[in-house]
Amino acid sequence: MVDFQPFKGILPVLGENECICQRVSPPYDIISPEELKELQSHEYNITNITLGGENGDYSAAAEKLASWISKGIVERDRSECYYLYRQKFKDGDQWLQRNGIIGILKTEDYSEGNVIPHEETFPKVKEDRLNLLKATEAHCESIFGLYDESDVDLECFPTQKLFSYTDDLGTVHEIHRISSRAAVTTLHLMMRHKKILIADGHHRYETAYRYSQEYPDESMKSYVLCTLVSSQDSGMFVRPTHRLVMNLESDESTIMSAINEQFETKDADSPEDALKEMDSIDVPVFGITFPSGKTILAKYNNAPSEDMWSVDTYVCQEIMFKKVLAPLVNGDLELSFDHDPSSAVKKVSDGEAKLAIFVKAPSLQKVWELAMKDLKMPKKTTYFWPKIWSGFVIYKMKEPQ
Helix, strand or coil: CCCEECECCEEECCCCCCCHHHCCECCHHHCCHHHHHHHHCCCCCCHHHHCCCECCECHHHHHHHHHHHHHCCEEECCCCEEEEEEEEEEECCEEEEEEEEEEEEECCCHHHCCEECCECCCHHHHHHHHHHHHHHCEECCCEEEEECCCCCCHHHCCCEEEEEEECCCCCEEEEEEECCHHHHHHHHHHHHCCCEEEEECHHHHHHHHHHHHHCCCCHHHHEEEEEEEECCCCCCCEEECEEEECCCCCCHHHHHHHHHCCCEEEEECCHHHHHHHHCCCCCCEEEEECCCCCEEEEECCCCCCCHHHHCHHHHHHHHHHHHHHHHHCCCCCCEEEECCHHHHHHHHHCCCCCEEEECCCCCHHHHHHHHCCCCCECCCCEEECCCCCECCCEEECCCCC
């Protein structure tokens, strides 16, 4: 049974002429150094906590958060609430809307079968997030979870708008308080019988569960800040995360010969054309751009019938990386990831990366299907967008003294 509770969120208290934009940020793991410098130039921006560590030491960040609370820079909400997180964004020429519910989710081992992962994780990242939790005793960023479908119309709940902000990409972020007892009870009961699929935040969920095991007598530390969205929401879809190979020194003809041993290839006029054609191909297929500007399509026609082979990133990992490219380097392949095709192409043309490999995203149905079979996709298979921003609501795991 899923335990998704309302809570007394810690909310920003804006000063005169202060904008909520000065307090919030994208998730910690997608912020560039340039963006971080700008965000942290604002004294009370949440990144001064979430990315305020020094070599893994977050004691100064913890002191900073404590001072914000004591000075009334942020304050605890007056009653236990859920929060409606509404995002409005443009996909092509169409405006879409996505509704999420912010609450606190009790962590448990995946083996219980109520909270389900869909991707592998990086161990080093979890250590850093554990250090942050231990120092601050707070969840400053929300994980992003999915449930199958909402049994109620979220638009019907009475809410109070707290914050509204339009980011640089044009996404509108709105936070509304849901405090009526009837609405809170309805949401709590509805979630009890759901399965929760982690969309974003595997590292933070696993870290939160490990943290809870270290403090078994402190019940508030059993929960993680979580935003839940219905898979049936009209604004819910998956985008791909493309691959960049950073340390490939072989010449183009050598690489092409290796690719041709495993894949059926053809030239594409441009990366954009390759991406368009990939959408119409029903076998694993990749677009590949070389430093010369050459772009090809590479189809894999020999995929076994096992479930994971229907996931393009898995085929990329098992065939393109392990059988084709790895033998061409001394040591391990060095990989990077980018969800923006134009950015990936620029990194190759600028010499920062040696090869860009474009992949297709799995459908949301496929993500659920494999996760329910306890199958994990390779790291960075999915890119759920828009991202869940941080700083609107904090979960403090201790009541004020």
